[in-house]
Amino acid sequence: MKFSIITLFPDMLSGPLEISMLKKARDNGLVDIEVINLREFGVGSGKQVDDTPYGGGDGMLLKPEPVVNAIEHTKSQQQATDNSMVILLTPQGDSYTQATARQLSGESHIILVCGHYEGFDERIRAFVDWQISIGDYVLTGGEIPAMAVVDSVTRLLPGVLGGERSAVDDSFADGETLEYPQYTRPNQFRGMEVPDVLLSGNHGEIDQWRQAQARQRRRG
């Protein structure tokens, strides 16, 4: 699976993409993540990417040509068999959930378009397949939302989590059950103890306790 992230601020993404799980998944060839600098698609010798709004008002809007050219260029670089899904990160989009992440994990190529500052020319929306919001709050741009999508989808890809824990055990994996509580050493911390059952070595009882705890955390 491949992600292409179109952004004016590639440096915002380099840290998260080069650490921990995402780095390992990339190094192991489980996911391919490319970052595309929108500036390269800017208009004219100044590589202009934004402009003032028609009708007046504060701030600058992303121009349509650089964004649409970047999307089309990115699509043209893929193998003909790869179907690219284009997602625009915007607070006006559909709410992003674990179900969305699961759905996206079945795609072969996802292009994430990060908006920035005061917004973007309305006509850009006609060139995307899906508009997604990661919550009812406004960030300065789509980079952090894009990372939330990349991270939550990548960890669902086969082989990424590995080890004894799998994405199936997760909170939200079945849509409503939350995870059971977990503890590590020391077994006494500031007056709080680890439940006896977890120290018992009885795996049947431990499983039952965990299931009961997870059910108790069921929401609503």
Ligand code: ADE
């Ligand atoms: N861009 C700015 N805020 C956003 C949000 N909450 N979700 C997605 N993209 C955004």
